[in-house]
């Protein structure tokens with residue numbers, strides 16, 4: 111029996127949480143003492159590309175590397191996440207997803223953390239800008255047979271597919287993918303108003319990192335950002351790392367979508383957690399700056415992916431959008447969990463004992479200070 115005492119993230123009340131095996135058994139009032147950490151449901155990050163030298167987009171990915179990447183997020187309060195691969199050849203997708211699926215099936219500690227796979231691409235816009243850093247030669251139109259082969263290699267573990275609905279067969283393809291039980295997100299797109307509406311009618315329910323993976327200059331209106339902002343059937347994922355979207359954009363997007371339709375993602379890559387310096391990668395020479403910003407080497411502005419974990423995004427969104435701790439935590443925990451069909455009742459008796467204990471950020475540039483992470487009733491990180 112594990113017992114946790116903390117201050118609830120939603121009510122500020124001091125509580126004692128009793129945990130039996132992997133479940134919350136009971137939550138009762140506790141003495142309110144100074145210095146109690148906050149306690150909240152563990153974070154669920156729908157977009158993690160790797161960490162500290164492990165990239166999921168790696169044809170030579172090993173089960174041991176998946177294990178390392180799975181455990182790497184404990185320190186940030188993440189208890190569930192989607193292993194994410196970006197646009198590549200069918201061979202790289204099948205090899206990589208096969209390895210991730212094997213790690214999930216063979217290793218309980220991986221299955222406890224990785225909830226499934228996010229396939230980001232390859233059915234996205236080929237254009238510079240929307241395509242982002244995805245390699246152009248592997249961008250292609252949607253292909254149901256190919257998707258089925260990749261899903262089979264993934265042992266059915268693809269939970270989320272990000273695509274651009276700009277192709278002739280996009281709507282029909284989205285219908286098939288949704289019917290197969292996979293969440294479809296719109297991203298890396300130059301789709302028109304009509305194409306976005308058709309995609310949502312076909313079952314697309316999310317926008318992937320809205321405001322990123324876009325042209326540097328677009329027509330003021332209409333455009334694919336307004337169209338997705340205004341579409342109430344789409345939940346938007348936002349990268350609130352302070353580099354990908356200015357604070358004003360995060361605030362305006364959260365207000366437009368409403369917090370209930372926003373989730374936070376880190377989009378962290380294999381260079382996350384690496385010391386500052388230059389690295390040769392599949393995307394060319396990249397550089398991790400002292401600030402943690404990840405850029406194309408030799409300059410300081412063009413982003414080459416994210417390198418900041420979700421606990422910083424939670425801290426930032428409170429500040430950028432002027433929202434409460436409760437709202438920010440829900441954007442990073444119960445709301446994304448619900449999207450991928452995981453239980454989403456949060457801190458309640460009977461729920462899985464996936465918890466994070468933390469202190470509020472030290473200053474406006476700091477993440478939450480994670481004190482403890484509990485995954486499936488086991489303390490997996492302690493500061």
Ligand SMILES: [Zn+2]
Nearest residue numbers: 230242319323
């Ligand atoms: Zn992306």
